Amino acid sequence: MTSGRTVRGRATIMDVARAAEVSRQTVSNVVNQPSRVAPDTLARVTKEIARLGFRPSRAARNLKQERAGAWGVELNSRGAGRLGSVLDSFLVHLTTRSRRHDAHIVPFTAPDHETPIPAYQDLLASRIADGFVLTDTRHEDPRPQWLRDNGIPFAAFGRIWDDPSHTAWVDVDGAAGVEAAVRHLAERGFDRIGFLGWPPGSPVGDDRRTGWSRATADLGLARADWQATSAQDLAAASAAAGPLIDGLGRGAALVCASDVLAVGAWVCLTERGWRPGLDFGLVGFDDTDLAAALRLSTVRQPLADAADRVLDLLGGEPSASGLLLPPELVIRASSSPRATAPTEMRHT
Amino acid sequence: MTSGRTVRGRATIMDVARAAEVSRQTVSNVVNQPSRVAPDTLARVTKEIARLGFRPSRAARNLKQERAGAWGVELNSRGAGRLGSVLDSFLVHLTTRSRRHDAHIVPFTAPDHETPIPAYQDLLASRIADGFVLTDTRHEDPRPQWLRDNGIPFAAFGRIWDDPSHTAWVDVDGAAGVEAAVRHLAERGFDRIGFLGWPPGSPVGDDRRTGWSRATADLGLARADWQATSAQDLAAASAAAGPLIDGLGRGAALVCASDVLAVGAWVCLTERGWRPGLDFGLVGFDDTDLAAALRLSTVRQPLADAADRVLDLLGGEPSASGLLLPPELVIRASSSPRATAPTEMRHT
DNA sequence: ACTCGAAATGTGAACGTTCAAATCCGCCTC
DNA sequence: GAGGCGGATTTGAACGTTCACATTTCGAGT
Numbered sequence: 120m121t122s123g124r125t126v127r128g129r130a131t132i133m134d135v136a137r138a139a140e141v142s143r144q145t146v147s148n149v150v151n152q153p154s155r156v157a158p159d160t161l162a163r164v165t166k167e168i169a170r171l172g173f174r175p176s177r178a179a180r181n182l183k184q185e186r187a188g189a190w191g192v193e194l195n196s197r198g199a200g201r202l203g204s205v206l207d208s209f210l211v212h213l214t215t216r217s218r219r220h221d222a223h224i225v226p227f228t229a230p231d232h233e234t235p236i237p238a239y240q241d242l243l244a245s246r247i248a249d250g251f252v253l254t255d256t257r258h259e260d261p262r263p264q265w266l267r268d269n270g271i272p273f274a275a276f277g278r279i280w281d282d283p284s285h286t287a288w289v290d291v292d293g294a295a296g297v298e299a300a301v302r303h304l305a306e307r308g309f310d311r312i313g314f315l316g317w318p319p320g321s322p323v324g325d326d327r328r329t330g331w332s333r334a335t336a337d338l339g340l341a342r343a344d345w346q347a348t349s350a351q352d353l354a355a356a357s358a359a360a361g362p363l364i365d366g367l368g369r370g371a372a373l374v375c376a377s378d379v380l381a382v383g384a385w386v387c388l389t390e391r392g393w394r395p396g397l398d399f400g401l402v403g404f405d406d407t408d409l410a411a412a413l414r415l416s417t418v419r420q421p422l423a424d425a426a427d428r429v430l431d432l433l434g435g436e437p438s439a440s441g442l443l444l445p446p447e448l449v450i451r452a453s454s455s456p457r458a459t460a461p462t463e464m465r466h467t
Numbered sequence: 468m469t470s471g472r473t474v475r476g477r478a479t480i481m482d483v484a485r486a487a488e489v490s491r492q493t494v495s496n497v498v499n500q501p502s503r504v505a506p507d508t509l510a511r512v513t514k515e516i517a518r519l520g521f522r523p524s525r526a527a528r529n530l531k532q533e534r535a536g537a538w539g540v541e542l543n544s545r546g547a548g549r550l551g552s553v554l555d556s557f558l559v560h561l562t563t564r565s566r567r568h569d570a571h572i573v574p575f576t577a578p579d580h581e582t583p584i585p586a587y588q589d590l591l592a593s594r595i596a597d598g599f600v601l602t603d604t605r606h607e608d609p610r611p612q613w614l615r616d617n618g619i620p621f622a623a624f625g626r627i628w629d630d631p632s633h634t635a636w637v638d639v640d641g642a643a644g645v646e647a648a649v650r651h652l653a654e655r656g657f658d659r660i661g662f663l664g665w666p667p668g669s670p671v672g673d674d675r676r677t678g679w680s681r682a683t684a685d686l687g688l689a690r691a692d693w694q695a696t697s698a699q700d701l702a703a704a705s706a707a708a709g710p711l712i713d714g715l716g717r718g719a720a721l722v723c724a725s726d727v728l729a730v731g732a733w734v735c736l737t738e739r740g741w742r743p744g745l746d747f748g749l750v751g752f753d754d755t756d757l758a759a760a761l762r763l764s765t766v767r768q769p770l771a772d773a774a775d776r777v778l779d780l781l782g783g784e785p786s787a788s789g790l791l792l793p794p795e796l797v798i799r800a801s802s803s804p805r806a807t808a809p810t811e812m813r814h815t
Numbered sequence: 816a817c818t819c820g821a822a823a824t825g826t827g828a829a830c831g832t833t834c835a836a837a838t839c840c841g842c843c844t845c
Numbered sequence: 846g847a848g849g850c851g852g853a854t855t856t857g858a859a860c861g862t863t864c865a866c867a868t869t870t871c872g873a874g875t
Binding site (some may be wrong): 147151176182184 | 861
């Protein structure tokens, strides 16, 4: 039994072709267009491919097809603290799903966070990536405009806030998530429900606040002063939550724009000796490990699904409109006035 | 002024060669071996490269050189909770540094965490990566053995615990970090210094505990019972820290194997109304954003440096022994009995 | 038997780069 | 002034694949 392999490196398409006694192109067709190959030939070639462990060289394919088969993802684009960031988690899902979409993910960082475009250009110029997955979209984001002007494929996790004509995005409906949290707390008997959010101007934060306003209005529980804002920082959140919690009083509840803010509030409750859930309702947002560790109810983003959809957008035809995915409410001890719920429950 | 570019796509080496009136190879030399080119030619070609925005096609280079110019990094290899994981942060540094090392990083995940090898094989077979950066090395790790048996380049962030003959690793000296923390607390006047670690068996955790044993023995403060263990989980840490803190008493101090554990202890202190730093000393490990937010002293791993060194190992000649980097003590309020230190201080 | 067409398979060329070897050219030496 | 030397530059070939097209095969229809 001959090895049939090149000495150095792994089997090439020619090794398989010789072993199966067919031409290069037939092997190529077996891999890429199996329907064009006669059944017995297909079987024979497939067998040799398996025996030799042949896998097409990405480099050769890329060169011929003039594409890299990879999507760039900018890491840490804002340079901000990464506490409990869902983006790390999104990257993991994106990486996992990319396998099915027969592409891979190339992370990169921009040396200068204010002008990210050169880093994007760099990846394209070297033909390392064919296009990009945008995360952390924001107001005045220069990237979507530039990418479209240059005809570069991209899709975003996060709405493209400035321009409704960009439809290549997938996002999670934060307002709906917060609204579900409010309704859940109301069902559990809380009749004073406040909101701790981020300072106005952040589109994601504003969106989440909208959910609170809408739900409390619908339920006849609206009180404009039952809210406060804080940066995405534990110490700041704790400072902001204190007065709000005191204003709401024992037996009330609080929905937060993020788990970090919720943990800040949780610290305040602990300081006051109030037990989350029993003495005061609390719901966070993002379902970070932090929330799980503290048995904090929270709103979970469907990150795996979002990653899948983003890759669909990149691979396939453009969609007519953005896609808003519903988040999932994860109910834990911090929103259960009765000491029920021994097992974790989920509501969509 | 002619554009000189191929209509579709960006400028190729031939476009530059024609524009500068030299051959392909001279342009190639300008890019890869500038010393071989005469100064005036170099200047002329360099100018054309800049004007046309030429960057060598990675795909073509990869094909010719039979290497991918990329290193694979397995994400989330243990599938465990990722709370405050330094690995995400390491990935960011690795990505940033990879640019200088003229390679890029390809993250991937293994479908089955117990048998990661097929996923590694997959990346190699497709020639997507030339080798790997290993993280989260552990006892009975099958990866180093397999990689070496197959002659695949790799370097690890984390010691290769089972086999001292594998020297391609960079790690942070956890024992030294904990020792520095203990000595710092002793200098600040704390004379009862406990340790909250992970359950025995984790090499990283055992290493860090060693630092506490060594330092307390040196200082004559050793007390075997002033320690407790907990999994890397906030609730568990809080439960484990309670009795330990009570046993040590007000005015004592605690060094923890991670920031997560330290936050668990911090929660206990808060519940007892003890102010961290003033009533009880506390030092964590990893310098996560969590620690910064709570003004927690901690031990910072030099991740950027570690990433650089790992890439050095991959690119260059093998080293005779592994490299142990010293961590840096970050002093914040939680270890300052006097309410000093308005600005953050660092000690190496 | 002969043509025709579709299905199956094979061939030449090209993607853009780098390696190895060949050529060019000015200058020094004897 | 022929020969040689060495630095600078060019030429031919190849990396492994897929595209576009050419060729072969085979069975059905006349």
